[in-house]
Amino acid sequence: MVETQILHVSDTHLGYRQYRSDVRRSDFRDNFRKAIERAIDEDVDAVVHTGDLFHDSNPSIGDLDDCGELFARLGDAEITTYGIVGNHERKRDTGLLDLVGRMGDVEHLGREPKLVGDVALYGIDAVPSRSWDTTPLELAEPPAEANVTILCLHQSFTPPLESGDHHDLSEVLDSVGIELDGVALGHIHKPASAEVDGTEVWYAGSTARTQKSQNSPRTVQLVETCDGHIERTQIGLDTRQFESITVEFGSDDGIGHLRSRLRQQSLDDAVVALKLTGERGAMTANEADTAAREAGAAVVSVDDKRGRVDLDTGDIDVQDVEDHGAVVTDQIEDEEFGPVVERVDDRIRTDGSVPTGTTGAAEELRPDLEVAMEAAFDESDGATEDDGATGDDEATTEVDE
Ligand SMILES: [Mn+2]
Structure with missing residues (x-):
């Protein structure tokens, strides 16, 4: 008998104007909406989002509004969303997830469990590479009512990834201090799964293609518990050709x-x-x-x-x-640069109105550059540095995040 049903969604990248296209921006929203409609159709107990809800750490009011509206639909269906913060939306101060949490029924996962049906859910936000070794991974004991424990992370891990410079997932399993039945992962945009010492680990995949190389169908995962075990079904999303x-x-x-x-x-x-x-x-x-x-x-x-x-x-x-x-x-x-870089690049390379002299151009681009400098200052603060040199993308062909 199925005890608990959870829809695992990841890497929705709301607000991404891929190819500088508003059609693509709408696609990112519509694909997330399709995943949410699936959650409502399946009448799941919860939605889990494993990070990169937004493409950028400074989403527009429109992006926030779209997001609030989608979470409100889940809220109307009495479905709570549990999430962690990905590398794309990481901020020094109040997390975006906490902000949207105030707009709808969204809870930020941490090292203390949240009980959904018979599942104890845990989460650790995206950790910059250089802080990984010093980040505590110990989790609090699950409550007695929990038959299944699931940890949510937003990093690249081997397994389930086959090769490359990734963290070792067995080290995580050895460090958390409790028995984990599942590890629900975000960051890599292609679904992948493996069993590690009896623990089921998987990437949900992203809800939209952020790169041309992502040829496979976009996916979410339906996670069901049955007699203390996890049963997982991969669901393909109907996305734009x-x-x-x-x-x-x-x-x-x-x-x-x-x-x-x-x-x-x-x-x-x-x-x-x-x-x-x-x-x-x-x-x-x-x-x-x-x-x-x-x-x-x-x-x-x-x-x-x-x-x-x-x-x-x-x-x-x-x-x-x-x-x-x-x-x-x-x-x-x-x-996957942020909108500031895209805007500056767009104006320098395609907009003839930017003065050609350096001083004039600097004046013209000052507002964008100030935003960019502020972001760079935030990133050098330590806790907020992006773990990839350029966005977060892997150079390998197999892996996209
Ligand atoms: Mn991502």
């Missing part, structure tokens, strides 16, 4: 070549990440963008790599030098 298309150009190829390639599949309302390679002809990246929209795409990102010249440079790696604009665009889009 996302296509990464690489088109190779010969010297005579132009827009017609691209259009015929785009006609090969249905792109209605899809996100289309175009990569153009080969010879550079007369077609511009803007024309490629328009062609993809004419083919039905709702969101288009063009990575124009055409016309790269292979120079004989011995050991010097000059790859991409001819095309640094596209490289920067591609990197920025894939690195």
Whole structure:
């Protein structure tokens, strides 16, 4: 008999204007809403969110409002949400989670258990890498009514991840001081699971694609307890079609070549990440963008790599030098920088209104830069430093967070 049902959701990244698109911003909200509707349909006892609720630690009023509205729907269904803070929304002072907790029925998990049905839930917020070794992991004893214990974390761990520079999950199990039946994980955007010394550990996966490399379906996890055991079902979310298309150009190829390639599949309302390679002809990246929209795409990102010249440079790696604009665009889009960086970059590289003199440009960009400097100051404070050099993304192909 099923005792307790919990929907585990993670990495919703609310507010992310991926490819600078408001359509994508809405997608992040809509996908979270779909997960919440599933929780209400299943009439679960609780929702657990393992971090990166917001994409940025300074969400807009609109993002906060969307979030409050979604939690209110859970509240109306008498479903409490339990959460931890991810690396994307970490702040020095009041956590965003605590703020939205005041807008709805949201509780911040910690080292003292919260009882949901027969489950004792624990949580530890995202820990910056350099503080990991000194972070206490001991958990308080579960209450007598608990048959199952679950700890929520937002880090990268091996297992369930196979390789790479991750923390060792068995060390966590050895350090918590209680028996854990499950470890519910966030931070990695692809679902993964393993059993470690009898403990079930898993990543829920993210609710939307934050990078082109995330090809697998987006997921949440239904966690049920039965006779003191955990039974878990992975649920796929119905999300917007996302296509990464690489088109190779010969010297005579132009827009017609691209259009015929785009006609090969249905792109209605899809996100289309175009990569153009080969010879550079007369077609511009803007024309490629328009062609993809004419083919039905709702969101288009063009990575124009055409016309790269292979120079004989011995050991010097000059790859991409001819095309640094596209490289920067591609990197920025894939690195999940916050809105300040995107705004500054956008204005410097595409907005002709920014004065070209350094003093004038600095004045023009001052408000954005001040926000960025303040954020950097917060991060150097110790407890709030991001654990990745660039957002939080793994460079490996298997892992996205
Ligand atoms: Mn994330």
